[in-house]
Amino acid sequence: MRRARVGVLISGRGSNLRALLDATERGDVPADVVLVASNRADAQGLVHARERAVPVVTADRQRFGNRAARQDRIRAALDAAGVDLVVLAGWDEILAPSFIAAFAGRILNVHPSLLPAFGKTLHAQAEALEHGVKVSGCTVHFVTDDVDCGPIVLQRAVPVEEDDTVETLATRILAEEHHALPEAVGLWCAGRLHLDGQRVRILPAD
Numbered sequence: 545m546r547r548a549r550v551g552v553l554i555s556g557r558g559s560n561l562r563a564l565l566d567a568t569e570r571g572d573v574p575a576d577v578v579l580v581a582s583n584r585a586d587a588q589g590l591v592h593a594r595e596r597a598v599p600v601v602t603a604d605r606q607r608f609g610n611r612a613a614r615q616d617r618i619r620a621a622l623d624a625a626g627v628d629l630v631v632l633a634g635w636d637e638i639l640a641p642s643f644i645a646a647f648a649g650r651i652l653n654v655h656p657s658l659l660p661a662f663g664k665t666l667h668a669q670a671e672a673l674e675h676g677v678k679v680s681g682c683t684v685h686f687v688t689d690d691v692d693c694g695p696i697v698l699q700r701a702v703p704v705e706e707d708d709t710v711e712t713l714a715t716r717i718l719a720e721e722h723h724a725l726p727e728a729v730g731l732w733c734a735g736r737l738h739l740d741g742q743r744v745r746i747l748p749a750d
């Protein structure tokens with residue numbers, strides 16, 4: 545199987561990027577991360593790309609004040625790198641419809657809640673806690689124009705404990721993200737994700 549070429553978009557810490565890089569290097573996921581892009585030149589997570597000599601492109605909010613200009617720059621870099629799949633791993637910006645159309649069915653996002661609960665927010669764990677849910681988790685889904693509403697690939701649940709804070713809950717969810725995201729990328733690479741309307745059917749392994 546040809547290894548898929550993956551571009552990862554980050555805005556911050558990059559622990560999901562690191563988990564994906566580790567999974568590809570271990571051979572668990574038949575893919576290579578060929579580009580990491582960020583809308584913040586100082587994103588902490590860029591260190592994981594640089595440590596492994598993965599090319600980086602930044603379209604910083606300070607330099608590129610306009611969202612379309614930032615995304616055009618990143619899209620051109622993804623195209624030039626021959627990326628098959630785009631992974632949003634802690635990316636904090638809504639993608640333009642033209643960007644999503646250019647990679648239709650080829651963009652995955654990881655979100656720290658069991659969607660459709662607590663979508664369209666950067667504070668999903670805090671909102672879950674405030675709402676008093678007893679179970680939360682993470683979702684990996686395809687990206688469509690409807691933010692956080694694209695077809696769901698995988699979900700992993702975690703309990704909400706009595707003494708949880710936003711930090712402890714976020715940490716428990718993040719540990720699941722680090723498994724779910726590489727797993728979903730692996731399924732995509734293996735051609736095992738079949739879109740059936742809003743449902744994603746996971747095809748059996750050959």
Ligand code: GRF
Nearest residue numbers: 557558559560634654655656
């Ligand atoms: C994760 O919780 C992810 O679900 C959300 O942003 C966070 C990014 O964490 N979209 P990291 O940058 O991968 O460490």
